[in-house]
Amino acid sequence: MRHKAILYNSITMSSNDINAFRLRLPRDERKHSWLPLLLDCYALIDFSVAQAIEQAEKSEKKLACHKGCAACCSQVIPLSTLECLGIKFYVQNILDPQHQAALHEKLNGPLATCLFNFAGCCAVYPLRPIACRRYLVCSRPCAKGEVPAVTRPADSLEPSREYLQQAIELTLPFYKEQNIPFKDNERGFEFYKRQNVQLSSAYANIIM
Numbered sequence: 429m430r431h432k433a434i435l436y437n438s439i440t441m442s443s444n445d446i447n448a449f450r451l452r453l454p455r456d457e458r459k460h461s462w463l464p465l466l467l468d469c470y471a472l473i474d475f476s477v478a479q480a481i482e483q484a485e486k487s488e489k490k491l492a493c494h495k496g497c498a499a500c501c502s503q504v505i506p507l508s509t510l511e512c513l514g515i516k517f518y519v520q521n522i523l524d525p526q527h528q529a530a531l532h533e534k535l536n537g538p539l540a541t542c543l544f545n546f547a548g549c550c551a552v553y554p555l556r557p558i559a560c561r562r563y564l565v566c567s568r569p570c571a572k573g574e575v576p577a578v579t580r581p582a583d584s585l586e587p588s589r590e591y592l593q594q595a596i597e598l599t600l601p602f603y604k605e606q607n608i609p610f611k612d613n614e615r616g617f618e619f620y621k622r623q624n625v626q627l628s629s630a631y632a633n634i635i636m
C-alpha cells in the first residue's frame with residue numbers, strides 16, 4: 429500500500445516515541461478493523477503536537493491551553509467519517525451511562541458550544557478529532573469567539589504539516605474498504621478536506 433510505505437519509511441526513527449502516545453484498546457481493536465488505523469493516526473498527531481509544544485517552550489513561549497479552558501469548543505470543528513465513527517464508538521462503548529444520558533438531554537436543547545463539552549472538559553477526549561488535537565495557543569487563553577490564527581498568529585502553534593499528512597494517510601485503508609476513492613498522488617490532507625464534515629452536523633448520528 430503506497431501510503432503506508434511512505435509513512436513507515438519516514439517515521440521509523442521516531443516510532444518508539446510515537447508509540448508512547450498510542451491509546452491501546454486490544455479487544456476493541458480486534459473487533460473493529462478501522463480502530464487501529466484511527467488510533468495510529470491520533471498517536472502521530474499527538475506526537476507532532478508534543479513536538480510543537482517542546483519547540484514553543486524552547487522559544488520561551490508558554491502554552492495557554494489547559495483543562496477547563498474551552499472557548500475553542502464553540503468553533504466549527506471539521507472531522508472525517510472515520511473520526512465520527514471513533515467518537516460514536518467511544519460514546520457507545522466507553523463513556524459512562526451518566527454522560528451518555530446527558531448527551532441525549534443536551535441534544536434536545538439549544539447548544540452554545542460543542543455537545544461533548546462538559547464544563548470545559550471534553551467527554552470524548554481520547555477520541556477527539558484531529559482539529560481539536562492540533563489547536564494550540566500560547567501566551568494567554570482565547571477570548572470568547574477569538575480565532576487566534578487571525579488575531580495573533582504568532583501565538584498559534586503549528587504542529588508539523590508533514591506528520592498531519594502522514595497521520596491522515598494511515599487512515600486511507602478504511603476509505604478504500606468503504607469504496608470511497610482517493611486520487612493517485614493525493615496527499616492525506618487534500619483527501620481529508622474533500623470528504624470532511626462539521627462535527628455539529630454529526631451529533632445525532634454519533635449519539636443515536
Ligand code: SF4
Nearest residue numbers: 493497499500569570
Ligand atoms: S485553544 Fe484557546 S480556548 Fe482552546 S484550550 Fe487553548 S487557549 Fe483555551
Ligand code: SF4
Nearest residue numbers: 501542544545550560
Ligand atoms: S470534541 Fe471535545 S475538544 Fe473537540 S470541540 Fe468538542 S468538546 Fe471540544
